[in-house]
Amino acid sequence: MKKIEFSREETKAMVGEIQDYFREELDQTIGDIPAEMLMRFFAERIGPYFYNRGLYDSQAILMERMDELTDTIYALEQKTDFVR
Incomplete structure (x- = not known):
């Protein structure tokens, strides 16, 4: 599987989200470097779970559409x- 890469702008946005979460939910501050390290950890270790879930959901939708298409063709x- 190809490694998931984020642009500098995407990374900066995610780091900001992490910093906001720490400030708002945990009443703590986290610097840019620790927040980026945390983001990269989640991207590498947890991200594949979310990625795979997206693939499974997409596959389910595609299969539903294929069933609909098959029904339309039979109609x-x-x-x-x-007789077949």
Whole structure:
């Protein structure tokens, strides 16, 4: 699997979110470097769980759409004497 990479702007935004969380929820401050290290930890170790969940959800939607498409195609089928 290809390593997930974030742009500098994305990293900066996520670091800001982590810092906001620490300040608002934990009443603590966290510097840029520790916040980025925490973000990278979650991206590398926890991120694949979220990534896979997204893949599973996408796959389920695709399978639903394929079932709908199959039903639509069967609805177009014309009656013949041929039996499958």
